[in-house]
Amino acid sequence: MNNLSSNQNLRVRILFGCGGTGGHIFPAIALAQEFKKLGNEVMFIGNRGGMEEHIVQEEGFPFRAIKVQKLYRKFNPANLLFPFRLVSSLLESKKIMKDFKPDAVICTGGFVSGPVGLASIIMKIPLYLHESNSYPGLTTKFLAPHSRITFTVYDKTKSFLKKSRVQKVGVPLAEKKEKATLSSLTEIGLNPEKKVILVTGGSQGSQAINSVIEKTLPQIIKRDWQLIWQTGKQGYSNYANKFSNLSGVYIFDFSPLLSSFYRFATLAITRAGAITIAELEANAVPAILIPLPTAAENHQFYNAREQEKKGVAILLPQAELNTQTLLNSMDKILNNYDFYKNNLESLPPNTAKQDIIQAILKDLGKE
Numbered sequence: 068m069n070n071l072s073s074n075q076n077l078r079v080r081i082l083f084g085c086g087g088t089g090g091h092i093f094p095a096i097a098l099a100q101e102f103k104k105l106g107n108e109v110m111f112i113g114n115r116g117g118m119e120e121h122i123v124q125e126e127g128f129p130f131r132a133i134k135v136q137k138l139y140r141k142f143n144p145a146n147l148l149f150p151f152r153l154v155s156s157l158l159e160s161k162k163i164m165k166d167f168k169p170d171a172v173i174c175t176g177g178f179v180s181g182p183v184g185l186a187s188i189i190m191k192i193p194l195y196l197h198e199s200n201s202y203p204g205l206t207t208k209f210l211a212p213h214s215r216i217t218f219t220v221y222d223k224t225k226s227f228l229k230k231s232r233v234q235k236v237g238v239p240l241a242e243k244k245e246k247a248t249l250s251s252l253t254e255i256g257l258n259p260e261k262k263v264i265l266v267t268g269g270s271q272g273s274q275a276i277n278s279v280i281e282k283t284l285p286q287i288i289k290r291d292w293q294l295i296w297q298t299g300k301q302g303y304s305n306y307a308n309k310f311s312n313l314s315g316v317y318i319f320d321f322s323p324l325l326s327s328f329y330r331f332a333t334l335a336i337t338r339a340g341a342i343t344i345a346e347l348e349a350n351a352v353p354a355i356l357i358p359l360p361t362a363a364e365n366h367q368f369y370n371a372r373e374q375e376k377k378g379v380a381i382l383l384p385q386a387e388l389n390t391q392t393l394l395n396s397m398d399k400i401l402n403n404y405d406f407y408k409n410n411l412e413s414l415p416p417n418t419a420k421q422d423i424i425q426a427i428l429k430d431l432g433k434e
C-alpha cells in the first residue's frame with residue numbers, strides 16, 4: 068500500500084455538536100482546526116439562529132442548523148415545547164449523520180449537544196464529550212454514561228460523572244483569526260509605553276463589569292492606565308457613544324482579535340468562564356476574576372478559586388465589586404507583578420488539543 072492510500076484509510080469524519088455560548092463553541096473550533104490540519108473531514112451541527120451559526124461558518128467549517136429548544140432548570144413555559152422539539156431535532160440530527168456518515172461525534176456542550184449526542188447513541192456512532200467547567204452542564208451529565216471518553220479540565224468534575232470514562236486534558240484553545248496588522252497598540256489608538264487593562268465579560272459581555280468600569284474610568288485615566296474594553300452586544304452603543312473618542316480607551320462589543328489584546332494586556336478584569344481562564348493562562352495575563360453569580364451550580368466561583376490558589380489571579384465576588392475594591396485589586400496585582408507573572412509562566416503548556424485527538428484516534432483504532 069502506498070503512503071497516500073494508507074493515509075486515506077486513516078482519515079476520519081468528525082461531526083461536532085456545540086452551541087449557545089463561546090465557551091461551548093470555541094473548544095470545538097479548536098479541535099476541528101486540528102483535525103482538519105491532519106487531513107480529516109469535519110462538520111458542525113448547531114442551533115438555528117444561535118451564535119454558533121456565524122462563528123462556525125466564519126471559521127470556514129461546514130455547518131448544518133437544527134432547531135433545538137433549551138430545557139430550563141427552573142419552570143419556564145418554553146419547557147412545554149421541549150419534548151416536541153427534542154424529537155424533531157433528533158430526527159434532523161439523524162438525517163445529517165446519515166448524509167455525512169461520521170466516524171465519531173464530539174459534543175462540547177450547550178443544549179444543542181443533547182439531540183446530537185442522542186442521535187449518535189441511537190445510531191451507534193462513537194460519542195466523545197468535552198466539559199470545560201468544574202461542574203458539568205445538564206447535557207454532559209445526561210450523555211456522559213454513553214460517551215466513549217469524556218474529556219475534562221478540573222479534577223473535581225470526575226466526581227459528577229461516575230459512570231463515565233473520564234480523561235483530564237484542559238481546554239482546547241482555538242487559533243483565532245488574526246488581523247495580520249495588529250502588531251502594535253498604536254493600531255487601535257493606544258500608547259505601547261503605557262499599562263493596558265483588558266476588560267472582557269466572556270462571549271456575551273457582562274453588565275455588572277461594564278457598570279463598575281464606567282464608574283472607575285475617571286480613576287483609570289487619572290492613573291494614566293489604558294483600557295481595552297469588551298462590552299458585549301448589550302449596551303455597546305451606549306458605551307461606545309460615551310467613550311469611544313476618549314484617549315486611552317478602545318471599546319468594542321465582540322472581536323475576533325481578543326487573542327491579540329491578551330498579548331498587550333498588563334492585567335485583565337474578566338468573568339471566570341473556563342475558556343477565558345485558559346486563554347489568560349496561555350498568554351500569562353494576571354487577572355481579577357469576577358465570577359458570574361448565576362452560573363450553573365456557581366461553577367465560575369470554583370474556577371476562580373482554583374486560579375487564586377495557583378497565585379495567578381484575584382477572586383473578586385460580584386457582591387463586593389465596586390470602584391474601590393476593583394482599584395485595590397488592580398494595585399495588589401501591579402505591586403506584586405513578578406509573583407503573578409512567575410506563577411503564570413511556570414504553568415505547564417496547554418496540550419489539550421493534541422491529547423484529545425490522540426486519545427480519540429487511538430480509541431477509534433486510527434492511530
Ligand SMILES: CC(=O)N[C@H]1[C@@H](OP(=O)(O)OP(=O)(O)OC[C@H]2O[C@@H](n3ccc(=O)[nH]c3=O)[C@H](O)[C@@H]2O)O[C@H](CO)[C@@H](O)[C@@H]1O
Binds near residue numbers: 342346359
Ligand atoms: C454566561 C455563561 O454561561 N458563561 C459560561 C460560558 O462562558 P462564555 O461563553 O462567556 O465563555 P468563556 O468566558 O469561557 O470564553 C469566552 C470566549 O469568547 C471569546 N471572545 C470573547 C470576547 C470577544 O470579544 N471575542 C472573543 O473571541 C474568548 O476569547 C473566549 O474564547 O461558557 C464557559 C465554558 O463552558 C463557562 O465557564 C461559562 O460559565
